[in-house]
Amino acid sequence: MAATLWDVVIVGAGPAGLSAALVLGRACRKVLLCDRGTPRNWASKRMHGFLTRDGIEPRQFRELSHRELARYPQVRFRSARVAGAELLPDATFRVTFANAATVRTRKLLLATGLFDRLPPLQGIEKFFGTSVFQCPYCHGWENRDRPVAVYGQGQRGFEMARALTAWTRDVVLCTNDGPELSPRAKRELQRNSIQLRTEPVARLDGSAGKLQRIVFRDGSAIERSALFFDTPSTEQSDLARSIGCQFSENGGVKCGTHSATSVPGVFVAGNIIRDVQLAIVAAAEGTRAAFGINRALTREDFARKATGEKRVEHAFPK
Structure with missing residues (x-):
């Protein structure tokens, strides 16, 4: 994997990351989906409010999702914690894992999710x-x-x-x-x-x-x-902060059209936006981000072939 220049590295494989991987895989993109295995709904026995999947066990939902993604050979899964990411001079990103291994990618999608802070109640x-x-x-x-x-x-x-x-x-x-x-x-x-x-x-x-x-x-x-x-929740990862993303007043990562963050090439989806925090909404946000990522990649490649211009297509408000 180290020698591959990925089109997209997705950090987080909850409903947002899984949905984005599916859309991008169907768009013929080279996708690396990374997850450390700490879902927010780790204690839940059932997922609800997800059309056609109401009442499904979260574990079964993940298994079905991975089975569907396996149909697309350019989508790969890596069970690992992403420890850091940095923007390189050529406008790509170096993504570093907890074991110090690295990969390079053109776009980065952060779908790292939240942790619920349990109330301090005995039992x-x-x-x-x-x-x-x-x-x-x-x-x-x-x-x-x-x-x-x-x-x-x-x-x-x-x-x-x-x-x-x-x-x-x-x-x-x-x-x-x-x-x-x-x-x-x-x-x-x-x-x-x-x-x-x-x-x-x-x-x-x-x-x-x-x-x-x-x-x-x-x-x-x-x-x-x-x-x-209802107690404060915390971010599972500080990647968005460390890479320089702006945050909104509600504590979520600020994003513009098609989930583009303030950092060119970085997109966001799921609960770290801190909007409606439902699985089906997170999946929709992943789809929206995937649309924005594929749109940006397509326009960049088209412009390079047409004019020789190398540019980063990004839809964050100035």
């Missing part, structure tokens, strides 16, 4: 992915009309509690002794029959991955069958 790990969730769009239907709790502080907790009212009217917001909500927020919660519990949480109780109750430090408890949380 939460044994329930995560079964009855403790981060996304109501992924797991709200399975918990409709059931007694659920929300863990979140400040505006984040308020927003998640409000969102859950689309699925159930039995919601308790637990702020775990966090910042006090405004009088208006408290009033709106009360008028929507959302109970507010501000006491510190001692632990989560249940069995076989099924949450049964939330126990507070004062000894009181509430019966709940699921908990949804």
